Amino acid sequence: MPRALLFAFLAVAMSAALSGCGNPGLEAYADGRYQDSMTYFEEQAAKKDKNFAQHSCNLGSVAVAVGEYDKAWQSLYDASCVMNDYEAGNLRGLASLIGSQATRVFKGENYEKAMANCYLGIIDYIKGDYEKARIGFDRALECKQDAPEKYRTDFALAHYLKGRALQRLEGSNPNDVQMAFRLAKEWAPQNRFLNLEKNAKANLILVVDLGYAPRKVPSGLWGSVAEFEAVPYADRVAIVLVDGQNCGHTARILDFEHQALTVGDSPTDTVQTAKSILKTVALIGSFFIRDTWGRIIVFVVALVYPVEADCRQWDLLPGETQIIALRVNEGDHNVEVRFPVTGSPPQVRRVTVGDGDRLLYFRCGIIGPPTNRDEPKHEKGVNFAAVHEQPGDKK
């Protein structure tokens, strides 16, 4: 067989082996088949392989978006345990330094770990368990300690919701509440819902996820280093109506593009670059080997040597998170969220506001029956009044 043909065959075979394929869970999610999507991610997570945390995070995203809170909590908790366990997959981690980087157990970036825990807090807040919710938000903030020093406190959503949870917990230190709101305001200065006193009165909080987080793409020599590429999305704001009255628009509190771009360097990037240089040197060097078979073998080994960066990520992580804080009278309310730019289907929750406050979670782009559903009921009352925004207020 001519040598050129052999090389071409090997190159094609390698490309075929390394190329990715469609993810049925993500496809089902995009089609609005949420049960199928969850079933797929559950099956994948049940394998408990190196991608366990990735599948569990995706499962959590779908489940929380369609209101299956118990399932979402459990999957995100399981993911969080693996993502924060320094022992899990040590051997694989070691192997990834020499072989393919994707051999390692998926543990996510610091902001992915933080958001998994933040969702745990959001779900507990939705259920009215402020003590557990506080744990979720504190865990999120702890995960951010792995970020470069300048950005360790930039997870404003967790600060804000922790502050709110502490406001509602008996015996909380007022200084902790003030600190939480101060840090939230520091990192989301444009957000008009972060006033401590107004939040003490607000009893209806909406957390709205928009778009998708930046994608990891292979970059550099042989695609050995992962870089972030923004994922465009049109809806940058959501309009909120309570009982048909316009309460204004949500405001950004967390931007995952900022999170991705400030994630910091990892020593593994250096290893990846070194591997790619080694591969190049071996490829070039193979042409200087006199022995024909030696040349072929070195060339082939160098060619198939996997140096491509590990680009796995939490696929369904949003591009940004927005909030709105309202004061409504006790009683039943229809809360509608509209996405004016794309005309993505409006989502409606029927919620009963009682003595405590309520947190509702919305994910832009959800289609089908889960868009219109009841939240657990408590007490009855009438009318609403906005604390931060007036009806008809627009951006």
Place this chain on the structure above:
Amino acid sequence: MKLRNILAIGLTLAALGCGSAGRVDVDDAREEGWGATGTTSQDIGGMCREMAGELLALPAIKEAAAPPTIALLHMDNKTNDYMDTDLVLRKIRIAMMKAVGGKIIFADRASYEAVAQERKSKQAGSVTQNAARANDKVLGADYFLTGEVAAIVKRVDKGKTEYTVWSFRLTDAQTSQVLWEDEYEFKKYHKKGWFDR
């Protein structure tokens, strides 16, 4: 370089690079707790035995004329770890019951509503009642056993340090006097794998 050596290196790299199957010890990760620096079952076991021993040595309990009644209240969790703090109180109760038998009486406050409902049904005659115990009253507590757990966590480049303090107190239910208070503390450090940084 010999051909065989090259082949061996190539095969090794390919094996390392292509590995994808194999289970991750997810259950072990959960068992170890949050970042492997939280409270483990061994910590709880040792702590409960120690606390039970101290409580039993208290004069108010040891030298009481009649067996005192203790009710367990909620323990506050101020750590970043999801855990059943009441489990610790239950374990202390079990350890004390095993150690002293009937010398201490424990009031089950978790069943208070169910007990009240059952008594109401008995008094209404909708369920049977042991006539000899018709005038028995629900136990009042002489002492409350409660506490809290708090932690200070520091993450550094090379790992994580967690300083955890479990504190318990026994309060006189009549006077609110704190009869006894003690704490159990530990500091744990967990080093990150180099490839995890």
